[in-house]
Amino acid sequence: MDLTQKILDLKKEKKAIILAHNYERPEVQDIADYTGDSIELSRKAMEEKDAEVIVFSAVDFMAESAAILNPQKKVLLPCTGARCPMAQMLTVDEIKRAKTLYPDAPVVVYVNTLAAAKAHSDICCTSANAVQVVQSLDAGTILFGPDRNLGEYVAEITGKKIISIPEWGFCPTHLLFQPEDIMILKIQHPDATVMVHPECSYETRKVADFIGSTSKMCKYAKESNSKKFIVGTENGIMHRLKKENPEKEFIIAYDGAICPNMKLTTLERIYTSLKEEKHLIKIPETVAKNARDALERMFEVKS
Numbered sequence: 001m002d003l004t005q006k007i008l009d010l011k012k013e014k015k016a017i018i019l020a021h022n023y024e025r026p027e028v029q030d031i032a033d034y035t036g037d038s039i040e041l042s043r044k045a046m047e048e049k050d051a052e053v054i055v056f057s058a059v060d061f062m063a064e065s066a067a068i069l070n071p072q073k074k075v076l077l078p079c080t081g082a083r084c085p086m087a088q089m090l091t092v093d094e095i096k097r098a099k100t101l102y103p104d105a106p107v108v109v110y111v112n113t114l115a116a117a118k119a120h121s122d123i124c125c126t127s128a129n130a131v132q133v134v135q136s137l138d139a140g141t142i143l144f145g146p147d148r149n150l151g152e153y154v155a156e157i158t159g160k161k162i163i164s165i166p167e168w169g170f171c172p173t174h175l176l177f178q179p180e181d182i183m184i185l186k187i188q189h190p191d192a193t194v195m196v197h198p199e200c201s202y203e204t205r206k207v208a209d210f211i212g213s214t215s216k217m218c219k220y221a222k223e224s225n226s227k228k229f230i231v232g233t234e235n236g237i238m239h240r241l242k243k244e245n246p247e248k249e250f251i252i253a254y255d256g257a258i259c260p261n262m263k264l265t266t267l268e269r270i271y272t273s274l275k276e277e278k279h280l281i282k283i284p285e286t287v288a289k290n291a292r293d294a295l296e297r298m299f300e301v302k303s
């Protein structure tokens with residue numbers, strides 16, 4: 001029996017679902033019950049009432065959010081090494097330090113954070129709803145972390161004062177996109193539309209026609225009249241873009257923009273994860289409670 005069939009059989013036996021992020025390997029996206037951006041995956045994990053096990057094919061903070069929101073389900077991360085480096089950049093000490101400097105400013109944390117940081121925040125956001133979350137707050141100054149680029153993007157649109165915590169937080173994969181590379185591609189493909197993720201630098205965002213979360217880019221590509229796109233986000237999204245739009249052309253803005261952490265989930269690891277029910281993500285309830293409140297406040301914001 002081939003590996004795919006073995007996974008499908010185990011999935012049925014264990015009442016499991018597989019959720020995969022838009023950056024996962026093509027074969028992982030193809031076997032998943034649902035592929036999406038970080039907010040869609042969190043929502044899906046809550047909606048699947050009959051599922052007893054969720055195999056989270058993504059990185060640590062996404063599986064943690066699912067475990068926080070679904071304490072009664074078994075949330076499995078197939079590879080414990082799949083950790084988002086940006087999520088490690090905002091520590092609880094940093095949040096406390098910033099709060100002493102700006103005691104009246106609400107703390108908004110990007111979902112790309114560990115559970116302990118979420119537990120010390122007022123509200124979470126993702127790249128899909130960061131603008132609406134910040135707009136929903138009755139404050140002119142906001143502590144925001146860890147992604148400085150996303151924070152600057154939100155400040156540009158909302159006009160609010162964003163204090164980045166830490167000052168330097170970034171995604172190593174998205175910083176690989178350079179405006180010069182995109183300008184050269186634009187000269188070579190003058191009919192192409194440029195889409196980039198808000199984790200890209202200010203200079204890169206400035207040469208884009210569309211800025212959005214991974215799933216928002218997928219939606220935009222589908223609905224746009226444009227037939228050709230230059231894509232400024234992690235390479236894994238190319239699989240979904242091409243699959244959903246076979247008649248359109250997609251050009252990655254930088255070939256090397258690969259998030260190695262997202263590639264650690266393989267079909268073999270998904271199989272072992274389901275078979276041995278590992279690695280179970282458990283967040284102590286003392287931390288989970290506050291983190292859940294911050295995530296639930298985010299879901300209340302219309303976006």
Ligand code: 13P
Nearest residue numbers: 037038039126127213214
């Ligand atoms: P999305 O929520 O847009 O999928 O982004 C998650 C992420 O990690 C981007 O690098």
Ligand code: SF4
Nearest residue numbers: 084085086171173259
């Ligand atoms: Fe983290 Fe960047 Fe990878 Fe997204 S692409 S998971 S932000 S390192």
